Amino acid sequence: MTQDGPREIGSYNALEKLGRVRLSDNFFMREFLYSSIGDWYGLPNYPEDPQLAVEAGTRLCQDLLEPLKKKFGHVSIRSAYRSPTVNAKGAANNNQHQCSSNEASAANHIWDRRDADGNMGACATVQIPWFMDNFGEGRDWTSLAWWIHDNLPYHSQFYFRDWGSLNLCWRENPERWIKSYVAPKGILTRQDRDNWSGDHSEHYSWIDEKLK
Numbered sequence: 001m002t003q004d005g006p007r008e009i010g011s012y013n014a015l016e017k018l019g020r021v022r023l024s025d026n027f028f029m030r031e032f033l034y035s036s037i038g039d040w041y042g043l044p045n046y047p048e049d050p051q052l053a054v055e056a057g058t059r060l061c062q063d064l065l066e067p068l069k070k071k072f073g074h075v076s077i078r079s080a081y082r083s084p085t086v087n088a089k090g091a092a093n094n095n096q097h098q099c100s101s102n103e104a105s106a107a108n109h110i111w112d113r114r115d116a117d118g119n120m121g122a123c124a125t126v127q128i129p130w131f132m133d134n135f136g137e138g139r140d141w142t143s144l145a146w147w148i149h150d151n152l153p154y155h156s157q158f159y160f161r162d163w164g165s166l167n168l169c170w171r172e173n174p175e176r177w178i179k180s181y182v183a184p185k186g187i188l189t190r191q192d193r194d195n196w197s198g199d200h201s202e203h204y205s206w207i208d209e210k211l212k
Contacts, residue, residue, distance in 0.1 A: 004021075004051070004054070005017060005018045005021045005029065005050040005051060005053070005054040006018055006050050007050065007051060008048075008050065009046045009047070009048075009050060014050075015046055018033075018046065018047075018050050018054075019033065021054055023054070023057050023058045023060075023061040023062070024058065024061035024062045024065065024066050025066060026061075026065075026066065026069055027061040027065055027066070029053075029054065029057060031077050031080075032057060032077060032080035032081045032124065033045055033046060033080075033081055035079070035081075035082060035083075035086050036079075037082075037086050037089055037090045037099075038083070038086045041086075041089055043083070043085050043086050043089060044083065044085070044086075045081065045082065045083045045086045046083060047081065047083065047111065047112035048083070048084065048112055049112035049113075050112070052111065052112045052113075052114075052120065053081060053111040053112040053122075055120065056107070056111040056112070056120045056121055056122035056170070057080075057081070057111055057122050059120075059122065059170050060111075060122040060123070060124060060168075060169075060170040063152065063153050063170055064152050064153075064154055064168055064170050065124070065126070065168075067151065067152055068126075068128065068148075068152075068168075071147075071151075071211065072128045072130045072131060072211070073128075073129065073130050074128075074129055074130075075126050075127075075128055076126060076127040076128070076129065077124055077125070077126060078124075078125040078126065078127055078165055079109070079124070079125040080109070080122075080123070080124040080125065081109065081110075081111050081122075082099065082105065082109040082110055083110070084102050084110055084113065087099050087100075087102055087105050087109060087110055088101075088102055091105075103116070106121075107119050107120055107121030107122070107171050107172075108121060108122075108123045108169055108171075109123050111123075115171070117173070119171050119172040119173050120171070120172050121155060121169060121170060121171030121172065122169070122170055122171075123156075123167055123168065123169035123170075124167075124168060124169075125165055125166070125167050125168075126165065126166060126168055127164055127165045128144070128164065131144050131164055132164035134210075135164040139206070140182075140183075140184070141159045141164070141166070141180060141182055142184070142188060142203060143203050143204040143206065143207060144166075144204070144207070145157055145159065145166075145178045145180075145188055146200040146201075146203040146204050147203075147204040147207055148168070149176065149178065149189065149200060150199065150200050150201065150204075153170070153174060154168060154169065154170060154174060154176065155169045155170055155171035155174035155175060155176065156168075156169045156171075156174075156175065156176070156177050156178070156179075157169075157177075157178045157179070158178075158179050158180070158181075159178075159179070159180035159181065159182050160180065160181040160182060161181065161182065175190070175191065176189075176190070176191065176196070177189065177190035177191070178190070
């Protein structure tokens, strides 16, 4: 299924080849490379290590995004891969573009760098239109969070602002924590919380019922 990308981006043709890499049934690398920060500031947003980026992105798509699409329908990608240059620009000026430092973003939005523990990972900011519609009708984000927690091998979920978007991350050796800037704000769960294990279907039974 997954195609090999170029070993380095040294030409336009190599960049085109990278964009055509099929990461999973429904997702191609090209849609993960757009950056409004890169576009605005004229900075290239492509990986220094394309092969690692493709490998991490493949796991993100196959393990997380494809199951989401199967359950909820269309999954929109708001932001995903960031080159170290683009991410550093976004983190400058007191994080005016809501980017963490390059160190914190490795194995996260920077797909082609492993984290300090050597883990590979990838993150995408996504919106799920089906859930956004229900979110607007009074459902809160925690029902989606618990569904993902019980059904998908994610590393982290981070919900923010008021348009139903979240950072969804895959990583080797996942920690499986959930946090939000949207009410109820703070940490919903992590491994040291009593609510981390067990079944949480009571929180999302309406989802399963509505999507029968």
